Amino acid sequence: MDQQYEDFKRQVKDSSDIVDVIAGYVSLQKKGRYYWACCPFHGEKTPSFCVDKERQFFYCYGCHTGGDVFTFVQKIENSTFPEAIKTLAGRANIPVPETHRTAADVRREQRRKDMYTVNDLACRYFSACLQKTRPGAAALEYFHNRGITDAVIERFSLGYSLPSFNALEFNLARKGCSREQLAAAGLIRQKNGSYRDVFINRVMIPIKDPRGRVIAFGGRVMDDGLPKYLNTGETDVFQKRETLFGLDVALKAIREAKEAIIVEGYMDAISLHAAGINRAVASLGTAFSEQHAKLLHRVTESVVFAYDSDDAGRRNAVRAVSIAKKAGLSVKVLNVPEGKDPDAFVRKSGRDAFEDLVKNAWDGTEFQIRYTISKNNVSELAGKVQCVSNIIPYLQECKTEIEAEEYIRFLAKELVIDEGLIMGEYRKKSASRFSGGNSVPRAPVSSAQPVPSALELAERKLLLLFFRYSWLIDSYKEIIQQTGFASPVRQSIYEKICKLGNADFSTVKESLFAAGDEETNAETARILAGEDFVADEAGLKQIAEGYVRRMQRDFLQRAYEDHRRLADMYAGMNDPRFEDEIKICNELRGKITNLYGN
Structure with missing residues (x-):
């Protein structure tokens, strides 16, 4: 990244106190060390949204959203990271530097600006056609007959395209829009050597981005004509997906x-x-x-x-x-x-x-199960077998084993077959998803559990120690390499901290927020929201040792449970691999007992 742009980002951040910025969107109240408010990202009556002025980050204990000042502006404005920087730069009256851009970059940016302008003008034109022309009266009546009031028409900027081959092009040309710009925006097209409007005699529905900018249009006929719907093709500013x-x-x-x-x-x-x-x-x-x-x-x-x-x-x-x-x-x-x-x-x-x-x-997975049952002939055994096979991928999407087991019970009841047979098939298919057959699936850790487990707390506290005292990391790298963090997000944060070496706390925090996605930023903020440690060097090592032992014990216990389930499954199938799994279980149980006692 250009050093000038990096310096610009630093200047913007240094000039954008997070409390001042957030106070421009929500009402903050200082209580103790933090500022509090009702979260702007989810509905609530009791404030759970806190802002830390000293460490310059926010965190909501309700919806688990968090990050730095750039993250907040991105979310509240539904903008990209570069757009958030520009918003804050404008607030602080800091000029945006000219970065090193290729000629293609300049052309692309100008093309996007032109499309926003052209689409906005087209939207205003279609709206005027609906409200102020005689043909538009029929379109207005069409909307009213469908229960769409004038207030809704205004809210969605609905309009009408005249029954003319070039009315839009003619009117927007008077506003300075070129034929090339209109064609690029998908509003006119060439046919038989001449250009004509794409939308003719249709009610018009502007398609906008989350910031309210018009990026495309949909047009619907008011009778039984075909095509019933006509949409703008994809452009530089509009992608359907x-x-x-x-x-x-x-x-x-x-x-x-x-x-x-x-x-x-x-x-x-x-x-x-x-x-x-x-x-x-x-x-x-x-x-x-x-x-x-x-x-x-x-x-x-x-x-x-x-x-x-x-x-x-x-x-x-x-x-x-x-x-x-x-x-x-x-x-x-x-x-x-x-x-x-x-x-x-x-x-x-x-x-x-x-x-x-x-x-x-219906719950989403229940719907998938019911639909799949409806598409199979479950009155016959072969149909039931095929139905179970088709449903297992949906069961594998469950967040926890408990959730999967609940659906298995539901499925067994619907198909009137033994629950254990479905469970066996589920475990077999789940185990085969992992290479070598030596690993078994582990239920993903939920990112929004209302009460954190002892393991979650240990992982977060350990990462907070690593944030503050990076010299601790070397003592535990070998163990952590074996156990890892149960949460993929916390594992990612740990790896990023390691890459930053002995950087100070402020540098680590800013690097993580700048490079992280939304989930990573929220978890980083959640970790930083924890209380700091008051201890000398020996005390800090002792605290870290306790958290690492918690992680190691949980890792061994999970491995034991995984292999025990496999042993149960193989025993029920009379599979000789049962003996291998029992041996592994005994070895793991021995390690747990030797390290931690019963």
Whole structure:
């Protein structure tokens, strides 16, 4: 990175006291060492959001969000890291330096700026066509007949494209937009040697990014014409897999409800908002993606999929559930009755009826199980076997063994087969996912447990010691290399601290926040929120020794339990590998007893 830009970042950070910055968004109250507020990232009545002025970081004990001043601005403004730096630079009246950019970089940036400008002008034009033209009156009536009020029309900047081949191009040319800019933004296209507008005689739905900038458009016919929907193609500022329609207007409601409702199309989302269900977003008819899941995970921990109730919609929901679970989201799926889509249901039955569907929505994994059962002939043994085989991948996505076992019991009851048979198949398939057959699956550690375990506390306290006293690390590197940290995030933090060598506390903290993703920053803040240690050098070593022993004991205990389960499974199968597993179990139990006693 250019040294001038690094110096600029340092200047911005030094000029951006985190308490002053956050106080511009929420009301802070000083209590003791920290400043407190109700968290702006999730709804709460009792303040659990604290800001440490001395160490310049924030942390919420409710939703476990944390980081430095750059992290806060990124989250609150839904911006990128470079955009957050520019925001803070503007606040501090610090000029943004000219960095070394290639000619291609300059052209790309200018092209993006032009697209934002062109799309904004087009949005204003379509809105004027809806409100101020005679053909637009029919489009306005179309919206009103669908229960979309003037307030909702304004909220979503809805519009109308005139029944003319070049009305948009003609009007935007008068605003200084070139034909090349309009074509690049996907608003006009060449056909038979001449250019014509892409959207003709359609109601227009602007697609915006989370910051409210228009990045694309969708157009819908008002009759039975085809294609029913027409969308802007992907551009430098618009990629379907990274865009959720309506997120800009739904953000506040999602945070307050701690839940997002995901539908397939923008008309579904608009209809839900028109009915007063303001936490709805749409995946724009494209498959729900990992990028969508990560985008939502920044603002909520729970999602409800409300896809169409036809088979295509249910199949898409099955896939989407797995993606959302992988991103760490809590997932439910509602079933829209009578084969309707959310738009048709909410217009006919109203808000309360739809909210009842949300309350009674199936858990995501339960939905996957029920759907898979419905697609197999489970009246026959072969169908049951195939059904179990198809469902096991969904069970492997569970956060804990306990959760997987609950679903196995549910599945056994639904299929009327022995629970132990499903469990055996599950463990066999899970074990085979790991190379060599010597490792067994370990349940991922939940990142949001309300009460931290003794192991979690030990790992966090040890990392806080390493933050403060990096000279301690060398004494425990060998042991930690064997045991590792149970949490992948804390393991990553440990490795980054090691790479920084003997850097001072401030340098380590800033390096971690600058390089970390959202989850890493939150865990770093959670560690830093712990109380400092008051002890001499010998005392610090003794404290660290206790935490390392806790980690080592847990590592050996987990290994013992894993091999004991394998021994049980092999015993039930009359598999000779049973004896090998018993031998390993005895060796591990001996180590635990020798090191820690009974």
